[in-house]
Each structure stands twice: as C-alpha cells, then as structure tokens.
Amino acid sequence: MRLTFAALLLGAGLTPVIATASQPNGPWLNEQQHVSLEGFMSNAQLYEQLAGVARRSGGVLSLEQTGTSGEGRPIWLARLGKPDNPAVMIITQQHGNEPHGTEAALDLIRKLASGGSFSEQVLANLQVLFIPRVNPDGTALATRGNVDFSTPQTTASCLRADGSLDPSKLDQGLGANVTAYTTEDGPRQWSYDINRYHWPDWSQSTQVLCNPGLADQAHFNPSQNPVPEALAVRSAYDRYQPMWMVDVHNQNPAVVLDDADPQANRPGRQVTASIAWPTNAEVAQDAVDLSKQMALVMKKRSMQIGHMEISNYYYQRPDGSIRRGGGEPGIARNAYALLASESLAKGAEGPLGGSILMEITGLNSRGQKSIGMLRNNVREMLEALLVASADGSLLTQDPAEADHLLRPGQEVDEPLPNPHDE
Numbered sequence: 001m002r003l004t005f006a007a008l009l010l011g012a013g014l015t016p017v018i019a020t021a022s023q024p025n026g027p028w029l030n031e032q033q034h035v036s037l038e039g040f041m042s043n044a045q046l047y048e049q050l051a052g053v054a055r056r057s058g059g060v061l062s063l064e065q066t067g068t069s070g071e072g073r074p075i076w077l078a079r080l081g082k083p084d085n086p087a088v089m090i091i092t093q094q095h096g097n098e099p100h101g102t103e104a105a106l107d108l109i110r111k112l113a114s115g116g117s118f119s120e121q122v123l124a125n126l127q128v129l130f131i132p133r134v135n136p137d138g139t140a141l142a143t144r145g146n147v148d149f150s151t152p153q154t155t156a157s158c159l160r161a162d163g164s165l166d167p168s169k170l171d172q173g174l175g176a177n178v179t180a181y182t183t184e185d186g187p188r189q190w191s192y193d194i195n196r197y198h199w200p201d202w203s204q205s206t207q208v209l210c211n212p213g214l215a216d217q218a219h220f221n222p223s224q225n226p227v228p229e230a231l232a233v234r235s236a237y238d239r240y241q242p243m244w245m246v247d248v249h250n251q252n253p254a255v256v257l258d259d260a261d262p263q264a265n266r267p268g269r270q271v272t273a274s275i276a277w278p279t280n281a282e283v284a285q286d287a288v289d290l291s292k293q294m295a296l297v298m299k300k301r302s303m304q305i306g307h308m309e310i311s312n313y314y315y316q317r318p319d320g321s322i323r324r325g326g327g328e329p330g331i332a333r334n335a336y337a338l339l340a341s342e343s344l345a346k347g348a349e350g351p352l353g354g355s356i357l358m359e360i361t362g363l364n365s366r367g368q369k370s371i372g373m374l375r376n377n378v379r380e381m382l383e384a385l386l387v388a389s390a391d392g393s394l395l396t397q398d399p400a401e402a403d404h405l406l407r408p409g410q411e412v413d414e415p416l417p418n419p420h421d422e
C-alpha cells in the first residue's frame with residue numbers, strides 16, 4: 001500500500017514526505033478498539049495531584065473551575081505566574097481516550113510550581129494556563145467524545161463543496177460531528193466530538209445553519225452551543241486572551257517515508273509526534289505566522305533531542321483535496337486563531353492567535369516505560385516553547401522555515417501494527 005501510494009504521488013509530480021496513520025477527521029481509534037487507561041490518572045487522581053501541587057506551591061499555582069462537563073464533573077484550569085504577564089494556554093485530552101498530554105501537562109505544572117531556573121525564567125515573563133483534561137466524562141468511559149448520548153446521530157453536513165448551503169439537506173438534523181461509543185454488549189451510541197465545537201460564533205455553526213427549522217430544540221439552538229466542555233475552554237480563552245494555545249492529542253503509529261528530506265526527518269523512523277497550525281482560510285496571516293514560529297521551536301527542540309521525529313499532521317490528498325476536517329472553524333486549532341484574528345482586525349496588539357495542534361504517537365502505548373518516554377517528549381517540546389516565549393526568541397523564528405522543516409502537503413496514510421505489541 002505504501003509503494004502504491006508513493007507511486008501515485010510521484011506520478012502526480014508530488015513528493016511524499018511522511019506517512020501518518022489516519023482516518024477521516026484525524027487519526028483516531030475506531031470503536032472496536034478498547035483502550036486501557038490503566039496506568040493513567042483517573043479524574044480523582046488528577047484532581048488530587050493538582051490540589052497537592054497547589055497546596056505546596058505557596059500560591060504559585062492556583063486552580064479554578066473553568067466549566068462543568070455534561071455529567072457534572074469540574075473542568076479545571078491551572079494557572080501559574082503573574083496575572084499581568086502575557087498569557088499562554090495548554091489544553092489536553094479533549095478526547096477522553098488520549099491521555100498522554102495530560103500526564104505531560106502535570107509534569108510541567110509540577111516543574112513550574114516548584115521553583116528553579118526554568119520556572120523562574122518562564123514565570124517572570126509569562127502567565128501559564130493549563131486545562132489538563134478538557135473531557136473528564138470521556139476519560140471516565142475511555143472514549144473519544146463527551147458522553148451526551150442524546151447527540152444527533154449523523155456526521156453529514158448541509159454544505160456543498162463550495163461552502164454554500166444545499167437546501168435539499170436542510171432540517172434533517174445534519175451537521176453534527178459525532179463519535180461512536182460501544183460497550184461490550186450494549187448498542188452503539190453517539191456523542192459530540194468536543195474538538196469540532198469550538199465555533200467562534202455558534203449561531204454560524206453548520207449545526208445551526210443546517211437546521212433552521214429545529215432552532216427550538218436543544219441541540220440546534222442558535223444561542224447555545226450544546227457542548228459544555230468546548231464552552232469551558234472558550235470561557236478560559238475569553239478571560240485570559242492568551243497569545244497562544246497548544247492543544248495536545250494522541251495519534252496512531254506512523255513512519256517517515258524513505259524519500260523524506262533528511263534535513264527534516266530520518267527515513268524509516270517512527271514518527272513520534274505531528275504538529276499542525278491553523279488551516280482555516282479566514283485566519284489572519286499574523287496568527288498563522290505565530291503558530292508556525294511555535295511549531296518551529298518545538299520541531300527544532302525535537303531535532304536536538306535526537307530520538308524524536310516530528311512531522312506535519314495536516315495534509316492534502318494526492319488529488320489536491322484537503323483532508324476532511326482540516327479547515328473546520330469548530331476545531332480548536334482553527335477556532336481560537338479565528339477569534340484572535342477578529343481581535344487583531346479590531347486593532348488588538350499582538351502577538352496573538354498562535355494555535356497549534358500537537359499529536360503524540362502512542363495511542364495504544366501501555367506500560368510505564370513507553371508512557372514515561374512519551375510524556376517526556378511532550379514536556380520537552382512544551383518547555384522549549386515556554387522558554388522561547390519567555391525570552392522572546394519565539395518571535396525571531398522565520399515562519400517560512402516551517403514549510404521546509406514541517407512541510408504540509410503530500411503525506412500518505414499508513415496504518416502500522418502497534419509497535420508495542422511486537
């Protein structure tokens with residue numbers, strides 16, 4: 001399959017760079033796969049850890065509840081640094097079955113809260129915000145989506161390819177971007193994929209626009225986004241106006257293709273993480289550039305560390321079409337850059353609108369050794385980003401370099417067996 005795809009790409013005059021294992025809407029587990037979250041923190045354990053660090057931090061770390069999940073669980077925001085410093089924000093585990101980012105975030109919170117030169121340098125210049133588990137309900141069930149099982153059961157949309165509304169598809173309950181959950185013996189159920197519901201303006205979401213006749217129903221009310229976990233992130237964003245955000249996920253295994261540019265990646269190696277910047281066409285160039293600068297700092301750090309291979313997560317298919325989901329305004333990576341773009345257009349002072357998706361390879365990783373390695377990889381890159389933001393070197397990166405070192409474009413799907421099973 002790899003050769004076939006590569007041949008197709010070369011035949012079209014394109015150069016495949018990196019293989020990532022994915023399915024439409026991003027690499028994710030299919031519903032038949034059951035992820036064990038054994039070895040990862042439960043909701044109670046995460047809270048205990050955060051509260052313990054806050055108690056011992058002498059006021060450096062404060063916790064605030066930034067929202068409440070559909071099942072009534074608190075969604076916590078961890079805040080470090082002076083309130084008048086520029087804010088930056090890291091969110092993890094929008095998808096309940098993608099736990100590594102939360103573990104890394106907690107490591108980083110501990111390190112920032114415990115003093116030392118790294119902490120002093122960062123917190124003297126920044127206010128660092130974490131939402132270290134956007135989706136506590138999905139975590140409790142080890143599932144991707146939230147657990148609102150009254151979600152409309154379809155993934156279709158009423159939009160034509162050119163973005164206009166198709167009247168024949170209106171009012172059918174379409175537009176919901178959902179994820180499936182199946183128990184061992186129960187029926188398949190559907191719930192919201194939180195990372196499709198960060199719409200800057202909910203009344204302009206496809207869910208609302210596609211269903212004007214259903215506006216009086218809970219899921220289609222133009223004045224109320226039905227996904228409380230997305231609203232919790234939005235609430236934090238609006239309060240703190242961070243200059244950048246990183247949204248951490250997990251992806252399936254992938255390898256670097258044989259003909260990758262050796263300056264950017266080493267052929268044959270496992271991809272350890274993938275990065276993407278905003279790809280919605282309405283995002284301001286300044287916001288895209290800041291996001292590319294963020295990506296470059298993380299990529300360059302990974303090249304120093306040596307055992308990491310970071311690729312671009314976002315790609316076009318060989319026929320030139322964009323992978324579904326890539327530019328959707330409801331995806332956090334796009335949504336918060338769009339909000340910042342509005343602020344910039346109104347005269348807000350930058351830097352603003354940096355927004356990065358980070359996909360850690362290791363969806364199926366189990367065992368302390370691999371979990372430890374993965375969380376260290378994430379933490380190393382986030383630390384580098386914090387230092388570069390604190391000392392200003394972030395803004396000296398040449399955004400154009402990202403198009404070389406993290407070339408978006410002609411990647412190829414290539415699911416691999418779980419390396420940890422071999």
Ligand SMILES: [Zn+2]
Binds near residue numbers: 094095098249250
């Ligand atoms: Zn995810």
